[in-house]
Amino acid sequence: MEKFIVEQSPPLKGRVKIGGSKNAVLPIMAASLLTEGGCTIKDVPPLKDVYTMKDILTDLGAVVIWNEKEGSVHIQAQSIAKKEASYELVSKIRASFLIMGPMLARWGEAKVPLPGGCLIGARPVDLHLKGFSALGAEIEIAHGMVTAKSKGLKGNKIYLDFPSVGATENIMMAAVLAEGQTVIENAATEPEIVDLSNFLNNLGAQIRGAGTDTVKITGVDKLKSTEYTVIPDRIEAGTFMTCVAACGGDIELENILAEHLKPMIAKLKEAAIEITEMQNGIRIIADPTRPIKGIDIKTMPYPGFPTDMQAQFMAMLTGCQGSAVITETVFENRFMHVPELLRMGADIKIESRTAFVEGVKNLTGANVKATDLRAGAALVTAALKAQGVTEISNIYHIDRGYCGFDEKLRSLGAKITRLVMEDIKEEQNE
Numbered sequence: 001m002e003k004f005i006v007e008q009s010p011p012l013k014g015r016v017k018i019g020g021s022k023n024a025v026l027p028i029m030a031a032s033l034l035t036e037g038g039c040t041i042k043d044v045p046p047l048k049d050v051y052t053m054k055d056i057l058t059d060l061g062a063v064v065i066w067n068e069k070e071g072s073v074h075i076q077a078q079s080i081a082k083k084e085a086s087y088e089l090v091s092k093i094r095a096s097f098l099i100m101g102p103m104l105a106r107w108g109e110a111k112v113p114l115p116g117g118c119l120i121g122a123r124p125v126d127l128h129l130k131g132f133s134a135l136g137a138e139i140e141i142a143h144g145m146v147t148a149k150s151k152g153l154k155g156n157k158i159y160l161d162f163p164s165v166g167a168t169e170n171i172m173m174a175a176v177l178a179e180g181q182t183v184i185e186n187a188a189t190e191p192e193i194v195d196l197s198n199f200l201n202n203l204g205a206q207i208r209g210a211g212t213d214t215v216k217i218t219g220v221d222k223l224k225s226t227e228y229t230v231i232p233d234r235i236e237a238g239t240f241m242t243c244v245a246a247c248g249g250d251i252e253l254e255n256i257l258a259e260h261l262k263p264m265i266a267k268l269k270e271a272a273i274e275i276t277e278m279q280n281g282i283r284i285i286a287d288p289t290r291p292i293k294g295i296d297i298k299t300m301p302y303p304g305f306p307t308d309m310q311a312q313f314m315a316m317l318t319g320c321q322g323s324a325v326i327t328e329t330v331f332e333n334r335f336m337h338v339p340e341l342l343r344m345g346a347d348i349k350i351e352s353r354t355a356f357v358e359g360v361k362n363l364t365g366a367n368v369k370a371t372d373l374r375a376g377a378a379l380v381t382a383a384l385k386a387q388g389v390t391e392i393s394n395i396y397h398i399d400r401g402y403c404g405f406d407e408k409l410r411s412l413g414a415k416i417t418r419l420v421m422e423d424i425k426e427e428q429n430e
């Protein structure tokens, strides 16, 4: 087991390079199954979830070569060794369900374990399956496995009841080799969807409208090969922004796309944080002697405020002037960081899906537990400004989504160290 020991830190100063997006690279790796041509993906972050996706693809029979020094992954899916994914591997990450669309499209059959719920919510896959059925696949669920079969998918019109990121991606991938046109209505518009669409179009797919709520896919017979660089991780960037806003300082983030950070930038500016956009970068300045302003936040599908930033913003707002109201509309149980923040002296009350935060003058260090990836990042954000020492356990959750989080923070002057202890079992999230 590893722990973070965080001491109250001075204002953060310096530059940080943001890595490639975890949530973009996972679907893109799955999509590499759609072609025998071979794909090289660049700026791949060396994260645990990405290694798990590599293992899943390898287990299916793809050849995956990861050049860690260059940060590139080459995937060659000439043929497939089996049409059933391993429960042991798939149960490690929810995003593994994204192999279903490509397998169904390419080999006409896929058997993938149901991903199951996780701490932040039940997270069903009904919308993914509704899409596959509309394309003509036969779906069977038995013994915790989903089997999808088709003798040839056919394009159709699919309306999503909710703009699910995963369902939009999975249906898009299934439809690229289908006969005729598929239209996904009420599609998710997240930047990671656009990245997947760009990757697939580079391979020869015909997708139009990704990034809007109507995505049109005209099926093609075959895809080619490509080399593709994934977008920077907007959630990693947002997390560093909240760390500075909470603790004070003056930092620059490199390798970002400011367009993707719009909702976070707007809210930070509303909280009186100074933000300047530069070429391929952004500067964030926060006065450590002045508490940030209380602001209200409601999580929404993109371009609304991202649910993956809700916990970090809440941690930042525990020290606000006045109060803040935070409403979570995307997941039904994403306030697990609240009891931990309360242990550090925060004043937060929850009513249903809304958290009412009253700003306090000081947080105090305590022993706390990361319950999921972003909740863990929120605890680090809070710990940087808390008086005394905070010990954060279960940090394997944090390592799933942030590469060298502690190293990058140390380079900015934060007082954070990693304690290595014995091994423990890991749970899934995101």
Ligand code: UD1
Residues within 6 Å of the ligand: 022, 023, 024, 026, 094, 095, 121, 122, 123, 124, 125, 126, 127, 128, 129, 162, 163, 164, 165, 166, 167, 188, 192, 307, 308, 330, 331, 332, 430
């Ligand atoms: C992705 C992101 C995750 C982010 C989330 C929302 C990845 C790997 N993960 O997760 O970090 O928090 O988007 O921005 O990209 N739902 C259904 N039925 C379905 C599918 C989803 O009811 O078939 C519900 C979910 O339970 C949830 C909501 O829709 O309440 C949003 O889920 P979705 O957008 O699908 O998130 P993921 O793709 O799982």
